[in-house]
Amino acid sequence: MKQNYLSRKEKRKESLIIKPNPCKKWIFMALLVVFISLLQGRNEAALVDGERLVFDIRYGMINAGEATLNLQKSQYQGDNVWRIFTTAETNSFFDRVFRVRDYIESIAHYDDFRSYVFTKRLNEGRYRQHRIHQNYFDLNLSIYSSFSFGRGEWDERQMEIPTVTYDLLSAFVKVRTMDLVPGQTVEMHVTVDGRNYNALVHVLRKETINTILGRVECLVIEPALEGEAIFQQTGDIHVWITNDDRKIPVLLQSKVIFGHFRATLKAIQSL
Numbered sequence: 001m002k003q004n005y006l007s008r009k010e011k012r013k014e015s016l017i018i019k020p021n022p023c024k025k026w027i028f029m030a031l032l033v034v035f036i037s038l039l040q041g042r043n044e045a046a047l048v049d050g051e052r053l054v055f056d057i058r059y060g061m062i063n064a065g066e067a068t069l070n071l072q073k074s075q076y077q078g079d080n081v082w083r084i085f086t087t088a089e090t091n092s093f094f095d096r097v098f099r100v101r102d103y104i105e106s107i108a109h110y111d112d113f114r115s116y117v118f119t120k121r122l123n124e125g126r127y128r129q130h131r132i133h134q135n136y137f138d139l140n141l142s143i144y145s146s147f148s149f150g151r152g153e154w155d156e157r158q159m160e161i162p163t164v165t166y167d168l169l170s171a172f173v174k175v176r177t178m179d180l181v182p183g184q185t186v187e188m189h190v191t192v193d194g195r196n197y198n199a200l201v202h203v204l205r206k207e208t209i210n211t212i213l214g215r216v217e218c219l220v221i222e223p224a225l226e227g228e229a230i231f232q233q234t235g236d237i238h239v240w241i242t243n244d245d246r247k248i249p250v251l252l253q254s255k256v257i258f259g260h261f262r263a264t265l266k267a268i269q270s271l
Helices: 002-009 026-034 168-175
Strands: 051-059 062-076 079-090 101-109 115-124 127-136 141-148 153-160 185-192 195-211 214-225 234-242 249-256 259-270
Touching (some): 079 168, 115 168, 115 185, 127 185, 168 185, 195 234
Antiparallel strands (some): 051 259, 062 079, 079 101, 101 115, 127 141, 141 153, 185 195, 234 249
């Protein structure tokens, strides 16, 4: 196990600048919030192999860029898995203000969505990050790696994880298989960025809104980490998901220190 991991590790060449500007990381915040949710239950109708959701990202009235969420069946170490990955990219106009090119990927158990591997490659203005979790549930162990630009090498440590833990993307796919009702709060366990978290999702209400799917009844959910806000620089974060089997995210909005942003679903594609 370790030998295979190290051979892969030697091939990585990414950079990390240690001092990010948190006030400008709004697109990545949008992705993380859209993709964090709960667990329990399974509904096969929710998941479509090859699904690609495309979101329009706006900062205030400005069309700033695009984000995608992709879901594919795949194989990992001989097992059937879901490969879930997201991209975020500012357009040419907003690149002059703050350039973003982000890629986040999850390799998740096909049946229960436990996280095997979670990778973040962030390129946001002057900020760079490359972090990887490799989880081994039979050992209750995760190998967490992050790249240090200052030293030009990888830092690595081992940490304990529970028998079942999720990452931000596999958690979101899990929630799309659940039955949710207003007033419900569900707790889950998430492992990301070298830490274990208890996350809560509050199902606030039903609301009918206009979407690319027509006028659709949605559930409005509010995600949070137990004992603290998900992002200290944000206000309340609300996500609208369709109140049906597929639980498609159609809208996210939040206030931040320097304004507010909205992520609106603009296309559903099948690869």
